[in-house]
Amino acid sequence: MAEQEGARAPQEHGFDAPYWQQHWQRAQGRPGEHRAVPNPHLVREVEGLAPGDALDAGCGEGGDALWLAGRGWRVVGADVSAEALARAAGRPGAGSVAWVRADLTTWDPGRRFDLVTTHYAHPAMPQLAFYGRLAGWVAPGGTLLVVGHLRGAGHGAGHGAGHGAGHGAGHGHPEGATVGVADVVARLDPAAWDVVTAEEHERDVTAPDGRQRRLHDAVVRAVRRS
Ligand SMILES: C[S@@+](CC[C@H](N)C(=O)[O-])C[C@H]1O[C@@H](n2cnc3c(N)ncnc32)[C@H](O)[C@@H]1O
Numbered sequence: 001m002a003e004q005e006g007a008r009a010p011q012e013h014g015f016d017a018p019y020w021q022q023h024w025q026r027a028q029g030r031p032g033e034h035r036a037v038p039n040p041h042l043v044r045e046v047e048g049l050a051p052g053d054a055l056d057a058g059c060g061e062g063g064d065a066l067w068l069a070g071r072g073w074r075v076v077g078a079d080v081s082a083e084a085l086a087r088a089a090g091r092p093g094a095g096s097v098a099w100v101r102a103d104l105t106t107w108d109p110g111r112r113f114d115l116v117t118t119h120y121a122h123p124a125m126p127q128l129a130f131y132g133r134l135a136g137w138v139a140p141g142g143t144l145l146v147v148g149h150l151r152g153a154g155h156g157a158g159h160g161a162g163h164g165a166g167h168g169a170g171h172g173h174p175e176g177a178t179v180g181v182a183d184v185v186a187r188l189d190p191a192a193w194d195v196v197t198a199e200e201h202e203r204d205v206t207a208p209d210g211r212q213r214r215l216h217d218a219v220v221r222a223v224r225r226s
Contacts, residue, residue: 015177016124017080017103024061024083027208038067039119041147045197045221047071049143052114057104057134058121062088062097069096073115078102080123105130112139119147122177128187131179135188138224143196144188146220150200151178153216184220197221 042064051072056065059077061084069075070093078100079085085099105125116134123130131146138144181198188195201217 014124015122019124020079020081021083024081024087038064039147040203041201041217041219042067042117042119042145045145045219046115046117046143049115052142053111053139054115054117055109055113055134055137057116057118058123059088059099060084062091062094062099064117064119065097065099066091066093068115068117069093076100076109076113078104078107078109080104104133109137112137112142114139114142115145116142117145117147120149122149122173127177127179128183131184132187135193135222135224140224140226142224144193144220144222144224146179146184146218148179148184148218149173149177150216150218151175151180151183153178153200153202179218181218181220184218185222188222192225193222194225195220195222 046068051068052074054065054068054073054075056062056068056075056077059065059079060081062077065075065077065088075097076099077085077088077097079088080101080103082101085101088094088097089099103123104121105123116138118131118134121130127148131144131148134146135144181200185195185198197219199219201215201219203215203217204212205215207213
């Protein structure tokens with residue numbers, strides 16, 4: 001979303017459901033709104049795993065959920081925005097994913113998953129607590145993959161790199177929407193989790209306005225031992 005279109009500056013909003021609905025409504029019609037490629041961290045971290053039941057938490061317009069489904073995963077794509085889910089449901093192959101409108105800060109899936117993955121979702125609750133919720137939905141032996149906006153790496157209000165590769169150019173990421181890799185790892189009980197990946201990444205993407213942006217990502221993959 002572009003700041004000039006919204007009434008609220010990025011550091012002032014709470015990333016609640018109306019905010020995200022507006023985000024997706026404003027993205028409508030913009031070039032690049034359907035990402036052509038899945039998140040590269042998802043591809044790298046998951047392509048070697050045996051498919052099972054997966055949750056894409058904050059799936060947006062569904063490109064990553066669809067990529068997982070194409071690899072044989074049985075995928076639930078959950079998002080708080082009806083607009084995002086409508087866009088996802090309109091994509092080729094959308095019938096291979098179960099799209100669920102849910103506020104993940106309160107939702108109880110009533111089950112566990114072999115993979116819970118989340119890419120740049122930052123809801124109206126503390127980021128690390130949100131990841132803690134997602135971790136609780138991973139089955140024994142299953143995987144948690146967190147891809148977040150890296151704290152302290154060009155993500156100040158008003159000059160952030162945007163939400164993922166395909167949308168959100170010009171949107172700054174206030175500190176509360178960012179994380180440090182070590183902080184995500186520290187959230188996982190070492191008695192229950194094996195951390196496989198804990199990395200910081202930079203990558204350049206083309207934003208909807210056609211300009212190149214640099215994304216700074218925190219990537220953590222962990223396997224639940226028990
Ligand atoms: C920056 S977008 C990222 C979308 C997608 N994962 C991607 O990488 O392109 C963040 C997504 O998280 C969703 N989201 C934010 N808060 C949420 C919540 N409380 N429950 C469910 N989804 C939420 C938003 O609607 C939005 O689609």
